Amino acid sequence: MHIGILGGSFNPLHNDHIELLNYIYKKLSLDRFILIPNALPPHKTTCHVSFNDRVDMINKTVENLPYITVSMVEQDDSIPHYSFDTISELKQQFKNDSLYFCMGMDSFNYLDKWYRGLQIPDLCNLVITDRTGYDIEKSNSAVIEKLSDRIVKLEGKIDDLSDLEIIREIKNSEQPKIIYLKKEFTDISSSKIRTVFKDFYQKYSNSLQNFENFKEFDSNYYVMQNLPESITRYILENRLYAD
Structure with a gap:
């Protein structure tokens, strides 16, 4: 093979x-x-x-x-x-x-x-x-x-x-x-993706850190374009990239 x-x-x-x-x-x-x-x-x-x-x-x-x-x-x-x-x-x-x-x-x-x-x-x-x-x-x-x-x-x-x-x-x-x-290739930046999540966590309280609110987040475009939705949900559910 x-x-x-x-x-x-x-x-x-x-x-x-x-x-x-x-x-x-x-x-x-x-x-x-x-x-x-x-x-x-x-x-x-x-x-x-x-x-x-x-x-x-x-x-x-x-x-x-x-x-x-x-x-x-x-x-x-x-x-x-x-x-x-x-x-x-x-x-x-x-x-x-x-x-x-x-x-x-x-x-x-x-x-x-x-x-x-x-x-x-x-x-x-x-x-x-x-x-x-x-x-x-x-x-x-x-x-x-x-x-x-x-x-x-x-x-x-x-x-x-x-x-x-x-x-x-x-x-x-x-x-x-x-x-x-x-x-x-498009050269997507993993660090930029991580930064978007970190900024989201800082803007929203723990009770609001979910996918529905993330869709309304003003900086979500880069993540929504470059990550599958299932991974975005996984990251939010496990609060990854908060630190």
Whole structure:
């Protein structure tokens, strides 16, 4: 099988994540996708919401997307989790499958700063999606000089016929590739979503912190556009992002 992998804090998982998953799944004709919530991200200090709450929100969001499963490989919050180690572990679990580790251009640009980051493309295929303001040709020299000969560029349209043969070659290749997808996403801000909820809690008393009042909140637009209603309700019911 050909398996996509996307890790992150997912604090919370939002519509941009789902659009990204659907796009890569269809573009590369993958068999399944694994989401890996990180209990203790090594480069973030904003995960004040529990791992279990984040997993619950993910499960609610993907329950009608059967090709997506959630891995608990990074659930131990007593240690930081690094992508190199996680992918190495997944390779042991899926010995007969091809893995496609996904990240945005912003992350790829600083891959040399990650723990053993420049070795990740030796473990599995790397899938890079575009980000506004970044140019893969002008990436960090430490990254591009090391990995430029591994990069394969694909067009943004899912059904681009010129890409089909390239994708077949990637899947049949024994050497992992770096697949650059010329597709930008809306770049939804999880921190902005959290801020909207925090502002809502500050405006309303506990007895009024419900979905009906949230719909009337003057700053709700960003959340209502970018989160499924079921997740908005979950956040309010559990008073997440109040602090």
